[in-house]
Amino acid sequence: MRKRKESPAVDPQLQPASTLPGVGPAVAEKLAARGLLHVQDFWFQLPLRYEDRTRLTPVAALRPGMTAQVLGRVVAVERGFRGRPTLRIVVADDSRGGLALRFFHFNRAQLAQFAPGRRILCFGEARPGLHGLEMVHPSYRLLAEDAVVVPGDRLDPVYPTVDGIGPASFARLVDAALQRLPDAATLELLPADACARLGLPGLREALLLAHRPPPGDELAGFADGSHPALRRLALEELLAHTLSLRRQRVALRRHGAAAVRPGSRLAKDLRGRLKFALTGAQQRVLQEIAGDIARPEPMLRLVQGDVGSGKTVVAALAAADVVAAGHQVALMAPTELLAEQHLANFRAWFDALGVEVAWLAGKVTGRARTATLARIADGRAQIVVGTHALMQQQVAFAGLALAIVDEQHRFGVHQRLALRDKGLAGDRVPHQLVMTATPIPRTLAMSAYADLDVSVIDEMPPGRTPVTTVAVNADRRGEVVARIQAACAEGRQAYWVCTLIEDSEEVEAQAAQSTFELLGTALPGLRLGLLHGRMKPAEKQAVMARFKAGELQLLVATTVIEVGVDVPNASLMIIENAERLGLAQLHQLRGRVGRGAAASSCVLMYKGPLSAMARERLEVMRASTDGFLIAEKDLELRGPGELLGTRQTGLAAFRIADLGRDAALLPHVQEIADALLAQDPQVADRLVARWVGAAARFAGA
CATH class of the missing domain: 2.40.50.140 (Nucleic acid-binding proteins)
Structure with a gap:
């Protein structure tokens, strides 16, 4: 009698959660809603805390x-x-x-x-x-x-709640999953010496310790993330995310791109018409971009620069070379206000050079929209500036070779992919240049932007005067109003930023509408404007045009002016309820002044009593105008998720790692990633599958 051939055993890491005892279709559905699809997912679902029943x-x-x-x-x-x-x-x-x-x-x-x-x-x-x-x-x-x-001889874990599954039942599922842990050699994917050099345990030991730690003094290490078992898990998770991004970069670079010769006549003419000289930092970044676009493979470059450092003109000079080579350029911004600012700059620079700059946003409708789409499709529109509207299905480019995305962290992953796909031509994709005025700490960029080359414009244009920042209690509101009166009497302009549009009983913040009315009464001789996100686009544009032209002396606004507003004559910024905003947002708002030669000031008006964190934020703003130093402090105070906007970056939320807490591991992560990609790419793929899974396909967008 022939012996029946046995089917190969399924890797326990890939076994579905439904193979665990007590998991029927209904329970499996509830677990899937929490991302618990496979047995291995339970291994990395760590306890929230522990109970000592020893x-x-x-x-x-x-x-x-x-x-x-x-x-x-x-x-x-x-x-x-x-x-x-x-x-x-x-x-x-x-x-x-x-x-x-x-x-x-x-x-x-x-x-x-x-x-x-x-x-x-x-x-x-x-x-x-x-x-x-x-x-x-x-x-x-x-x-x-x-x-x-x-x-028992081990602490009892308390896991996060899962709707419809009791804590005891969930703990039993984790126990059952841990019983299927392979032996240490089978489970381990990191190089043999990687953990030993850092004094960290292997993966199997780390998992068992994290789920069932022994009682004793080590418990504090589980609470603050310093325990070697948690650091070992964080190391592997950071490595998996880095590999995911790097792998996406390698995959994208298998495509071709238009090779553009830098130093075109158009770029030289544009540079000659500028009313200012480029800084050394701008010239350095331009050379880095020129080296990228000259190659027949897609550029993937992030340009970081503090507010007012001159990122836009660098992008325009790169665009000039691409246009001169016969290709199209798209520039996408997250808000109409910011996109309109770019449109005004690009038209001021390119109209006289015979380059057509088209505008596409939600408010472009009817015949105007039809005409614009036609000019984009046949290539007459050489540069297209717009918002999310650029990614709509009806938009077709004749030959998109450079996609520029400003404040890229504000876009969702699918949106950035959609813009890139507008330039697909056979095996060619557009060069990608992304810009941000929100400086990203180096440690964060190493992990969050592992798929990008990073350029930094770390020099401000000459003639800019540092902004003096003071923190003032809201009780001194009268003094602040008097300060506005004095500044406007000298011919300057001012902003007053509020955090809400309408008064709210739940949040003690002065709303823009009521503040506008109060200031109108307190400053009867001044010309005031009001700007907030609920106004129609045409209304917002009209108000900004009047403020920029000097017709309005004081602009009362919400944080809609955080980016994209450039009025050199504005020298005073009042931020009400400043204690409610994060450092990055405060720094962005402060960047709306100090854009001219006049001495500028920013008043952070707060309502006491202040929390310790709010007090520290205001002190950092008062003491420094260095965006990168502020970003480092923001990372320390708020953590990476809020700073990056990770819900939109395409990075799956970290289960165990914390980019702020675990920053010291990142150099080791880069080193291990280099070695695995060069020597064992299959292991790299298994690490990505273990930690990132399906999210990996979006990670390099």
Whole structure:
């Protein structure tokens, strides 16, 4: 009789969650909603905290605030109705101490369980009660008379809640998944010496420690992320994300791109018409871009520069070379206000040189839209400036060779992919130049932008005067208003920024509308304008045009003016409720002044009392105008997710790693990534699949 051929065993890492005991279709659906699709996903679902049930504490030894496990007997059962049903169980042990267990939610079955004399094992936090210490809704287990209680030798994990799955059931699923952990050699994907050099355990040991740590002083390391087991897991997760981005970069570079010879006559003519000389930093970045676009492979470059450092003119000079070579350029910005600012600059630079700059945004409709789409499609529109409208299906380019994206972190991944795809021509894709005026700390850029070459414009144009920043309590509002009066009397202009459009009872912030009315009364001789996000595009544009032309002296606005507003005559910025904003946003708003030669000031008006973090933010703003230093501090205070806007970057949220906390690991991550990509790309693929999975295809957008 022939022996039946056995099917190969499925890698436990790839086994679906439905293979775990107790996981039917309904439970599998709930787990999938939390991203728990495979057995391996449970390995990396770490506990939120741990409970120490490794010892028994005598009742008499309990103290208020102590979380402990107690073994005793029920001595009394009391049921009360003071306002709501209450069940109070009195427990005692040989230490002659008494402890009350209080339940506000219970049923008849529970009530019947608690009979005087029953042995009970309970765990919870001891709190002061009316008649001594009590535990409110402790976890408990009623024991048989002959049951032996053997405390565990490991801490008990408490996992994040999953809708429809109780904590005990979920813990059992994690236990079942951990039982399928392969041996250390099979599980390990990192090079043999990578962890040893850093004094970190292997992956199997790290996982078992993270799920079931021994009691002792090491517990603090799990809370702050410094424990070697957590650092080992963070190292691998950061490596997987870096490999994902780098792999996307390699894949994209397999495509071709238009090779553009730099130094065209058009670029020279544009440079000759500029009313200012380029800084050394601008010239250096231009050379880096020129080297990229001269190659027949797509450029992937991020240009970082502080507010006012001159990123836009660098992009325009790069665009001139691409246009001179017979190709098209697209420049996309996240808001109409910022896009219109770019449109005004590009038309001022290119109209006289015979280059057609087209405009495409949501408000371009009807015949104007049809005509613009036709000029883009046949190539007459050589440069197209716009918003998200550039990515709509009807937009077709004749030959898009350079895609410029400003403030790129504000766009979703699919949107950036859609713009790049507008330039697909056979195997060729456009060069990509992304810009940001939000400086990214070097440690963050190493991980978040591992697929991009990074250029930094770290020099401000001559003639710019540093902005003086002061923090003022809102009680001194009258002095601030007087300061505006004085500045405008000298022929300067000012901004007053509010955080809301309309008054709200829930948030104590002066709304732009009411502030506009109040300031109109307080400053009757000044010409005021109002700008907020709910105004129609034409209204916003008209207000900004009047302010830029000097017809308005004071602009009351929401944070809609954070980017893209360039009025050199504005020398005073008032930011109301500054304590509510992050450092990056405060720095962006401050960058709206100091754009001319006049001495400029920024007043951070706050409402006390300040939290420690708010006080620190305002102090950083007062002490420094260096955007990169501010970005480092912002990373320290707020963490990477908020700073990058990771919901939109295409990076899956980190499960374990924290870019701020684990920054010291990033140089090692880069080193390991280089080695794996060069020597063992299959292992790199397995690491990406383990941690990033399906999100990897978007990571390089």
